[in-house]
Amino acid sequence: MKELKETNKYTDPKDLKSFGKIVEWQEDMGNKFFDWYSGVTEGDTALTEREKALIALAVSHAIQCSYCIDAYTTNSLQAGADEEQMMEAVHVAAAVKAGTTLIYARQMQRQVEKVLM
Amino acid sequence: MKELKETNKYTDPKDLKSFGKIVEWQEDMGNKFFDWYSGVTEGDTALTEREKALIALAVSHAIQCSYCIDAYTTNSLQAGADEEQMMEAVHVAAAVKAGTTLIYARQMQRQVEKVLM
Amino acid sequence: MKELKETNKYTDPKDLKSFGKIVEWQEDMGNKFFDWYSGVTEGDTALTEREKALIALAVSHAIQCSYCIDAYTTNSLQAGADEEQMMEAVHVAAAVKAGTTLIYARQMQRQVEKVLM
Amino acid sequence: MKELKETNKYTDPKDLKSFGKIVEWQEDMGNKFFDWYSGVTEGDTALTEREKALIALAVSHAIQCSYCIDAYTTNSLQAGADEEQMMEAVHVAAAVKAGTTLIYARQMQRQVEKVLM
Amino acid sequence: MKELKETNKYTDPKDLKSFGKIVEWQEDMGNKFFDWYSGVTEGDTALTEREKALIALAVSHAIQCSYCIDAYTTNSLQAGADEEQMMEAVHVAAAVKAGTTLIYARQMQRQVEKVLM
Amino acid sequence: MKELKETNKYTDPKDLKSFGKIVEWQEDMGNKFFDWYSGVTEGDTALTEREKALIALAVSHAIQCSYCIDAYTTNSLQAGADEEQMMEAVHVAAAVKAGTTLIYARQMQRQVEKVLM
Numbered sequence: 001m002k003e004l005k006e007t008n009k010y011t012d013p014k015d016l017k018s019f020g021k022i023v024e025w026q027e028d029m030g031n032k033f034f035d036w037y038s039g040v041t042e043g044d045t046a047l048t049e050r051e052k053a054l055i056a057l058a059v060s061h062a063i064q065c066s067y068c069i070d071a072y073t074t075n076s077l078q079a080g081a082d083e084e085q086m087m088e089a090v091h092v093a094a095a096v097k098a099g100t101t102l103i104y105a106r107q108m109q110r111q112v113e114k115v116l117m
Numbered sequence: 118m119k120e121l122k123e124t125n126k127y128t129d130p131k132d133l134k135s136f137g138k139i140v141e142w143q144e145d146m147g148n149k150f151f152d153w154y155s156g157v158t159e160g161d162t163a164l165t166e167r168e169k170a171l172i173a174l175a176v177s178h179a180i181q182c183s184y185c186i187d188a189y190t191t192n193s194l195q196a197g198a199d200e201e202q203m204m205e206a207v208h209v210a211a212a213v214k215a216g217t218t219l220i221y222a223r224q225m226q227r228q229v230e231k232v233l234m
Numbered sequence: 235m236k237e238l239k240e241t242n243k244y245t246d247p248k249d250l251k252s253f254g255k256i257v258e259w260q261e262d263m264g265n266k267f268f269d270w271y272s273g274v275t276e277g278d279t280a281l282t283e284r285e286k287a288l289i290a291l292a293v294s295h296a297i298q299c300s301y302c303i304d305a306y307t308t309n310s311l312q313a314g315a316d317e318e319q320m321m322e323a324v325h326v327a328a329a330v331k332a333g334t335t336l337i338y339a340r341q342m343q344r345q346v347e348k349v350l351m
Numbered sequence: 352m353k354e355l356k357e358t359n360k361y362t363d364p365k366d367l368k369s370f371g372k373i374v375e376w377q378e379d380m381g382n383k384f385f386d387w388y389s390g391v392t393e394g395d396t397a398l399t400e401r402e403k404a405l406i407a408l409a410v411s412h413a414i415q416c417s418y419c420i421d422a423y424t425t426n427s428l429q430a431g432a433d434e435e436q437m438m439e440a441v442h443v444a445a446a447v448k449a450g451t452t453l454i455y456a457r458q459m460q461r462q463v464e465k466v467l468m
Numbered sequence: 469m470k471e472l473k474e475t476n477k478y479t480d481p482k483d484l485k486s487f488g489k490i491v492e493w494q495e496d497m498g499n500k501f502f503d504w505y506s507g508v509t510e511g512d513t514a515l516t517e518r519e520k521a522l523i524a525l526a527v528s529h530a531i532q533c534s535y536c537i538d539a540y541t542t543n544s545l546q547a548g549a550d551e552e553q554m555m556e557a558v559h560v561a562a563a564v565k566a567g568t569t570l571i572y573a574r575q576m577q578r579q580v581e582k583v584l585m
Numbered sequence: 586m587k588e589l590k591e592t593n594k595y596t597d598p599k600d601l602k603s604f605g606k607i608v609e610w611q612e613d614m615g616n617k618f619f620d621w622y623s624g625v626t627e628g629d630t631a632l633t634e635r636e637k638a639l640i641a642l643a644v645s646h647a648i649q650c651s652y653c654i655d656a657y658t659t660n661s662l663q664a665g666a667d668e669e670q671m672m673e674a675v676h677v678a679a680a681v682k683a684g685t686t687l688i689y690a691r692q693m694q695r696q697v698e699k700v701l702m
Contacts, residue, residue: 408576412569412570412572412573412576413569415568415569415572417572417575420572420575420576420579421575421579424576424579424580424583425579425583428580428583428584434577434580437576437580438573438576441569441570441572441573441576442570444569445565445566445567445569445570446566448562448565448566448569449562449563449565449566450562451532452529452530452532452558452561452562452565453529453558453559453562455529455532455534455537455558456529456555456558458534458537458538459525459529459537459541459554459555459558460551462537462538462541462542463541463545463551463554466541466542466545467545
């Protein structure tokens with residue numbers, strides 16, 4: 001019964017823990033991907049791990065990825081970000097998305113001027 | 118010289134006028150697409166053509182499609198929408214995009230509570 | 235037991251009702267966001283509330299936001315839209331998304347001509 | 352002649368400088384949007400202006416918004432970020448987008464198991 | 469009790485089986501859509517059904533559509549694709565998404581040069 | 586004069602040729618990215634290079650990336666795909682995007698039933 005329910009679930013939080021299993025079907029590509037992915041997100045580089053976790057958290061919200069929100073919420077906390085900072089990161093993501101939509105209204109405005117001229 | 122410059126352009130406003138040329142490479146799929154596309158966007162149906170043009174204008178901004186902003190700005194004007202209404206349609210698109218980003222912060226908040234518990 | 239299951243859910247319909255809680259972590263940004271968001275979506279302005287609900291419903295489908303589909307389905311109904319109109323709004327969103335994808339095939343066609351020349 | 356060419360351009364870098372003109376068509380919504388937008392992106396809050404500029408830069412790349420890349424590249428530099436840090440922010444955005452795509456392969460794998468069972 | 473839980477679910481795998489029901493609310497648009505949709509995805513055309521299923525599977529991952537991943541995982545298997553090929557299709561989708569994000573860093577680099585000049 | 590114009594261009598087709606320059610600002614991440622990216626897209630693996638080029642072409646259209654359309658149009662041609670096949674790949678991408686938008690209308694329909702009950 002429990003099993004049946006599971007098979008009916010699309011996004012399963014447990015997938016996050018078993019992300020590494022994608023390597024089982026294509027080893028070379030999978031290993032190279034994780035090599036890059038870990039190299040980018042883990043540890044302090046020119047940006048601190050905390051900064052990178054907050055950036056990843058913002059992007060995760062921008063692209064509506066529940067798996068990534070799960071992962072980078074935890075990472076942000078562990079790397080020392082607090083709740084207000086995390087919420088601000090999401091506001092930045094939202095503001096950029098809304099700003100992008102509205103800056104294109106300048107194209108609309110120029111187009112209206114062209115049509116009405 | 119002029120021609121050289123043209124070939125270096127990615128999104129060319131002239132593509133809009135020649136959209137029908139996609140049918141030349143795949144006739145059956147192209148015709149069926151345009152049959153649906155015209156059936157949806159043209160004329161008064163349950164929604165008026167003006168309402169549909171405004172919806173299309175908003176979606177065009179939401180997905181940052183310059184071609185579509187070009188097309189549906191003209192359509193909205195021709196169907197009787199005015200400038201304030203068109204700008205409001207874009208604000209609705211922007212508000213939904215920002216709202217989507219921020220509602221996912223509720224998942225983040227629930228996750229933080231789970232981690233800190 | 236019930237509680238455990240809840241914590242394993244990514245998108246929880248109850249988040250919609252508690253959307254306001256994002257303000258608790260960042261008050262100033264949250265209040266300003268909701269000030270704009272409400273100003274855009276609520277009440278009759280140059281567009282009617284019904285028109286804005288239908289636009290929001292279409293954008294919600296275009297960006298695959300289940301929370302927003304939930305919210306704006308209810309809003310559209312309450313503002314007087316009927317089922318056929320709501321479905322047409324979704325078709326407009328789908329047509330614009332498909333149209334955007336296919337208009338870029340004009341760039342592909344121009345590129346093929348350039349390569350084969 | 353120069354003018355004619357301009358009118359044929361979809362995304363015009365000059366739109367960025369004249370972003371404020373969207374208020375001319377809908378004053379109340381425009382003002383409220385900019386009130387939120389500035390409140391989020393400007394100045395040090397819980398996050399520093401530099402951190403917010405880097406987050407915005409990453410999100411701008413994630414959603415392919417040339418206008419925003421223009422704006423937040425300048426902002427990031429002015430707020431003290433260097434070139435390596437900015438490039439890392441873009442890598443984080445790219446890694447999250449690729450990671451999102453690949454984590455969904457876990458759903459595919461579970462589905463294959465279900466079908467083959 | 470079971471019913472109550474269902475109504476609280478946003479994306480329900482059963483929607484896939486009942487996709488045809490969208491026609492009930494708008495018959496003409498719905499029929500035209502499915503006419504195009506089936507014409508594109510079903511059977512061997514210039515591309516084989518297997519090739520089209522793999523392309524659809526990759527796009528489904530690129531746009532994070534769980535419904536489509538469900539549908540095209542099954543289709544890919546039935547059309548003869550194996551697990552390694554399917555995983556590679558997802559890697560291609562992920563690589564294009566990451567590549568798109570990173571190629572825009574060239575605009576950032578040109579912008580930095582312009583600002584620092 | 587020519588130079589001035591160039592600096593005013595957002596997406597510059599020349600960026601494609603100089604994509605490798607992103608490594609100059611962050612060497613380790615850049616090299617690892619290209620290692621994965623080349624490993625995925627180049628040569629015959631479980632999928633042929635032609636199949637992968639067509640998948641990449643479809644995804645490029647789905648996410649409206651002009652740079653990638655440029656690159657993978659050329660790759661598809663060089664790997665032996667013809668014009669009809671390439672156009673079909675774009676139709677598949679468009680059909681999946683439209684289908685995704687419309688399948689969410691099932692959630693809307695279920696929500697309407699819930700509200701009207």
